[in-house]
Amino acid sequence: MVCKQYSERLTAGAFGGLTARQHADLMAHLRGCDACQEAYERAREVSALVDRTVITLVEGTPSRGFVARLRERLAAEAEPARPAWRARIATAGALAAIGVLLAYRFVPVEPAPAIAWRIEAPAAPRIESSQPLESSKSARGMPRRPPDAPKERTNAIVRVLVEPNQVAAVEEFARVMTASGENASQILSAQQRVGEPLEIRTLDIPPLRAAGGDSADAGNDSGSL
Amino acid sequence: MNACAGDLPGSLVIADASLQREFERRLSDCPTLAYRVALGVLRNPAEAEDVAQEAMLRAYRNFHRLRDRDRFRAWLVRTAWRLALDRIRAVGRRERRERVAGENWPESSVEAVAANRELAERVGAALDRLPEKLRIVMLLAAVEGYNTHEVAALLNLAVGTVKSRLFTARKRLAESLKWSASNTPNG
Numbered sequence: 001m002v003c004k005q006y007s008e009r010l011t012a013g014a015f016g017g018l019t020a021r022q023h024a025d026l027m028a029h030l031r032g033c034d035a036c037q038e039a040y041e042r043a044r045e046v047s048a049l050v051d052r053t054v055i056t057l058v059e060g061t062p063s064r065g066f067v068a069r070l071r072e073r074l075a076a077e078a079e080p081a082r083p084a085w086r087a088r089i090a091t092a093g094a095l096a097a098i099g100v101l102l103a104y105r106f107v108p109v110e111p112a113p114a115i116a117w118r119i120e121a122p123a124a125p126r127i128e129s130s131q132p133l134e135s136s137k138s139a140r141g142m143p144r145r146p147p148d149a150p151k152e153r154t155n156a157i158v159r160v161l162v163e164p165n166q167v168a169a170v171e172e173f174a175r176v177m178t179a180s181g182e183n184a185s186q187i188l189s190a191q192q193r194v195g196e197p198l199e200i201r202t203l204d205i206p207p208l209r210a211a212g213g214d215s216a217d218a219g220n221d222s223g224s225l
Numbered sequence: 226m227n228a229c230a231g232d233l234p235g236s237l238v239i240a241d242a243s244l245q246r247e248f249e250r251r252l253s254d255c256p257t258l259a260y261r262v263a264l265g266v267l268r269n270p271a272e273a274e275d276v277a278q279e280a281m282l283r284a285y286r287n288f289h290r291l292r293d294r295d296r297f298r299a300w301l302v303r304t305a306w307r308l309a310l311d312r313i314r315a316v317g318r319r320e321r322r323e324r325v326a327g328e329n330w331p332e333s334s335v336e337a338v339a340a341n342r343e344l345a346e347r348v349g350a351a352l353d354r355l356p357e358k359l360r361i362v363m364l365l366a367a368v369e370g371y372n373t374h375e376v377a378a379l380l381n382l383a384v385g386t387v388k389s390r391l392f393t394a395r396k397r398l399a400e401s402l403k404w405s406a407s408n409t410p411n412g
Contacts, residue, residue: 011396012392015391015396017393046402047399049402054265054364054366054367058367058368059261060273063270066278069278074285077286
């Protein structure tokens with residue numbers, strides 16, 4: 001049986017918890033006490049077993065490729081860093097590109113209109129003639145505007161001058177457009193019905209030479225088609 | 226210990242040549258130290274390597290800030306220790322212990338392996354339960370066979386403090402083996 005006054009010191013001595021002086025005192029006691037000596041030796045064995053077991057838990061070295069992998073990562077780390085503003089610009093650019101792609105992909109786009117153009121009601125062409133359009137002679141007899149007089153054209157009305165032989169075709173065109181004419185296919189069908197291609201010009205275009213040797217002046221805003 | 230030194234190819238790209246040489250010298254042995262510290266916490270070689278890599282990377286990033294280069298090893302130990310603790314907290318301890326039980330044991334007889342595994346599991350579990358300040362001194366004493374003075378230097382502690390903590394840690398681990406002085410035949 002271990003001595004009562006040394007029982008605590010036996011463990012502390014075996015586990016390295018004594019000061020040098022305390023340890024020397026314990027050793028002196030052990031030299032004269034077989035029971036305490038035996039208990040001390042057992043405690044030392046347990047302490048050594050604990051140490052060995054902990055060592056086995058931390059034994060080992062990294063695998064052979066460890067340093068090579070580490071070098072690769074270190075080399076990547078060592079690449080010169082881009083200035084902050086460049087990084088910001090790059091980030092902003094990337095975000096913008098992503099935004100455009102997302103918008104293109106997800107934002108609903110209105111379907112393209114069936115026709116490429118649209119004629120608003122006020123802009124519907126009006127056939128202008130000083131005489132009834134059926135009268136081919138009257139078109140040439142339109143009164144001329146003085147050169148310094150303001151133009152009469154407005155944004156609301158498009159004036160169209162036509163050759164007498166095309167009045168019927170233009171009338172048909174105007175009828176279609178006024179009635180429901182905002183569909184290109186209807187215009188096409190109107191063209192096909194009249195059998196002639198239509199060409200419509202506003203008053204701004206230079207006047208064409210009139211038939212019968214009556215040439216239009218440069219300042220004359222009337223013309224012939 | 227320096228098992229990796231032969232693997233060193235090429236040289237690092239680092240702005241300061243003297244810093245580069247200095248870090249190169251540490252690269253030859255310090256990864257093992259970081260690895261073993263991490264292994265002591267994680268007990269999983271693959272995870273310990275990951276932690277050691279990360280610890281070395283952090284050391285590299287901050288090497289130029291280290292005024293006292295002699296403290297590099299202590300710095301690395303603390304970094305690896307913290308990283309390993311963070312990782313083990315991220316994964317449940319129980320799951321980890323089940324996964325890695327016996328991975329590091331040398332093969333011998335079936336009985337010896339079983340006995341070693343049981344012993345290691347008990348000590349390992351007790352080690353996990355130790356407070357961090359006790360566990361780190363126990364691990365460092367085991368990792369490199371450091372004596373109390375070396376552990377004290379690494380952790381920047383007084384020698385007496387390390388000695389006291391080592392004693393407490395060993396005693397608690399021994400208790401995990403159901404041992405006490407009273408178990409002795411004469412006790």
